[in-house]
Amino acid sequence: MPVINRIAALAPEMTEWRRYLHQHPELEFDLPVTSGFVADRLREFGVDEIHExxxxxGIVALIKGRAPGPVIGLRADMDALPIDEVTGAEHASLNPGKMHACGHDGHTTMLLGAAKYLAETRNFAGTVALLFQPAEExxxxxxxxxxxGVMDRFGIEQVYGIHNAPNVPFGHFHTTxxxxxxxxDxxxxxxxxxxxHGATPxxxxxPIVAITGMVGALQTIVSRNAFAMDELVISVTQIHVGTANNIIPEEGWFCxxxxxxxxxxxxxxxRRFREIVEGHAAAYGVAVEIDYDRGYPPTVNDASKARFAAEVAREIAGADAVLDDAGREMGAEDFSYMLEARPGAYLFLGTGSGPGLHHPAYDFNDEIAPVGASFFVRLVERALPVA
Incomplete structure (x- = not known):
């Protein structure tokens, strides 16, 4: 696997960065330690601009190449999850109830490694915008x-990101x-x-009878309302109702x-969710309140940019280790908003076997960081070649 030699030499330093970040996880937008650490490293590297x-x-840092040219965006997410860590690692979380269980510490480290190399070499024509983002989870x-307004403010014309993928072979790239x-939603x-009283129903x-009826009927949206070839998942993930074995409760809720x-x-x-819930409420004689939140949109790769990114990945990982028609998955990602704003691509990078994402025993595989950093570097050098 042709990892860039200079980045391979940075591996011990990158491991130190990553493990420091892992020990200091922070949630959502409240990332003072994480963003401060990132900004300090960027200053050490000598990037041209740091916007905090x-x-x-969040942080946007700019690195200018050897000649004028377009601007390419590279994104890493920085936030952690509200999970108690059980890895037992020496670098385990020092913040109870918070843990980097999705590898964002690794994503940040890979982009920092790429930033250090790009600031040293500047072997491209144009500008790299490093997007260190809070609150993905x-x-x-x-x-x-x-x-x-980061896309317009910094003139970003295309944007890319990668996510680690446990239990995908080490160093393999998947995208579509x-x-x-x-x-x-x-x-x-x-x-x-x-x-x-439970003795006098x-x-x-x-509300329990009504809730169970609603939950069962909601499954018919997928099986009877949606076209079978259109991917749709509806999962009821929480039901909270009742306090004792002899009391019929006043209310309950589900999610x-x-x-x-x-x-x-x-x-x-x-539409069908609301119709089913409201219809069952009328049938069972209960009142309902529905709070329906439309969340992240689908993450849609630009076809040409995805093909280009896969070509770059093959330079790093080899032709047999890159799958550019991997299909879709039902997970969600707020990189989707950046891809709505600008063409680009998102890829998964395999980290080998181990606990999955969002598991309390998960830990990012430090050996993969030079691979991800090398991918980012080659992406820039291929997209913004020096004449």
Missing amino acids: GIATS DGGGGEVMVKE QGPLMAAV TAWVTVRGKGG HECVD ATIRSFHPEVRDLAE
Whole structure:
């Protein structure tokens, strides 16, 4: 695997960066330690400009090449998850209830490694915009950065990102042309009836019966309303109701996640969700409140940019280790907002076997960081060649 020699030499330093970040996880937009660490490293590297405080704690740093030219954006997310870590590693989280369980510490490290190399060599014509983003896991930091105008402000014309992928062979890249990851919507439904004694249900209006009816009927949206070839997932993930074995509760609530790719399918799912819940409420004599939140849009790669990124990945990983028609997955990613604003591509980079993302035993594989950093560098040098 032809990792760039200079970046291979940076591997021990990159491991130190990553493990420091892993020990100091922070959530959503509140990333003072993380963003401060990133800014300090960028100053050490001698990048041309550092713009802090974007989307509260995000950073955009600029590195200018040997000649004028276009601007290419490279993005890394920085936030962690509200999870208690169980890895037992020496570099385990020092912040209880917070953990880098999705590898954003590794993503940040890979982009920092690329930044150090690019600032040293500047073997490109144009400008690299390094986008260090907060709040990918919750809060939509990518959307906030776009709404704050980073694409126009810094003249970014194309944008790329990568995500680590446990249990994909080490050093293998996966992507696809067009839709890659799903839109994600979330629905919270509160159901109110009339509570009372479990021995006298005829004197009550039972929200439990209504909720179970709703949850069962919602599954028919996928099986009976959506075209079988249109990907759609509706999963009820929480039901909270009741306090004792002899009490019919006054109210309860449930939550669902809805994943889709196409706007018309997304609209269908919301319409039928509301119709089913409201119809069952009328049938069971309960009152309902529906809070239906449209979240991240689908992550859609530009076809030509995805092909280009796959070509670059083959230079790093070899032809047999790059799959550019890997298909879609139902996970979601707020890099989608950046791809709505500018053409680009998102890729997965295999880290080998181990616990999956969002698992309390997960830990980023430090050996993959030079591969990701080399990919970013070659992407820039190929996209912005020196004449």
